[in-house]
Amino acid sequence: MGILVDTIKEKLTESFTPSQLEVEDQSHLHAAHGGAAEHRAAFPEKDMTAETHVHVVITSAAFAGMNTLAKHRAVLEVVSEEVDRLHAFSLEAKSG
Secondary structure, three states: OOHHHHHHHHHHHHHHOOOEEEEEEOHHHHOOOHHHHHHHHHOOOOHHHHOOEEEEEEEEHHHOOOOHHHHHHHHHHHHHHHHOOOOEEEEEEEEO
16 A cells, blocks of 8 residues: 555544545556646655545444535545645545
8 A cells, every 4th residue: 555545544543433444546547547647747756646546435433413525524634634645535434
């Protein structure tokens, strides 16, 4: 795994104690995508630039009573620094 994926996983585990957590580097699926190439070129000095697309599935009791927007905001608040280094971030957040 890459630096960003590992850091995202650690932060989400610490913040939400999830019953399910999948943090998947999907960069290889978008390698030919123009935006991904531009993103890598923008950060040539960083090893973590190989990670451009990350998908997260998280289920946590901490999300009880939250609507989808609130769940997404809560997750993004925790991993905003890492998401800022990505070209794309997709998220499925569930309570449970």
